Amino acid sequence: MFPLPEPMRLALDAARAAAEAGEVPVGAVLVHAGRVIATAANAPRGLRDPTAHAEMRVIRAAAAALGRERLEDCDLWVTLEPCAMCAGAIAHARIARVYYGAGDPKGGAVEHGPRFFAQPTCHHRPEVYPGIGEAEAGEILRDFFRERRG
């Protein structure tokens, strides 16, 4: 078994932290010039903010850290396939590459549902690399929902 890339390991740690906080366990990391500049867990309940997905939080944190709206020299790592909201934000931010773990047939918008980056109206298409850390990301999600079902 090969080790996972560092950003995905950090994203999986953030997903586990989300689970402990009672949030759907998804984590994300933003990399700029080879360095991690933002890490975030999914937190809509805790923050009482329906937009506070892990991807949105790292994009906003990275834009604030770099002092600019466009992140064309940044890569996003996230444990779950982004939803429509987050895929839209990724396109607006002009993120170069998206690496994600598990696919999400129910809410994903990259390889499922609206397949946003494949839409003719999508104005920026990042390179997309799915499946990295898929097993771990899926296990964290399954454990979370199994425990909640009791």
Added chain:
Amino acid sequence: MFPLPEPMRLALDAARAAAEAGEVPVGAVLVHAGRVIATAANAPRGLRDPTAHAEMRVIRAAAAALGRERLEDCDLWVTLEPCAMCAGAIAHARIARVYYGAGDPKGGAVEHGPRFFAQPTCHHRPEVYPGIGEAEAGEILRDFFRERRG
């Protein structure tokens, strides 16, 4: 000519303020229990935040004001058809009704492109009322882009 409903007039005022600030002129208003609880202009450049569309800003402000993640008893008024990011946020927030002005064939995600609310994977569909204030919203946008083209 009938007057426009108060929330759309306020949203159009916010769109004009965005234009004066050099932002693509879109404005939004959030109504809860018959009262306007948040108003915002599109501001990704000024705030250096690619997620700072008018809709995202009023949703976040309203969730903060009400202290909860779900806005199922709220209506959103916006001058332009929401994009995929904003449509996703509207669904996550469980907003009851969306009233919008001009359609957006280039970036809209309600009646154009991914038609997000019509996707089987969309977990909440608001009632949607397009075309209210369409003429004014479209004129503000056209004036803005005409002036920028010089």
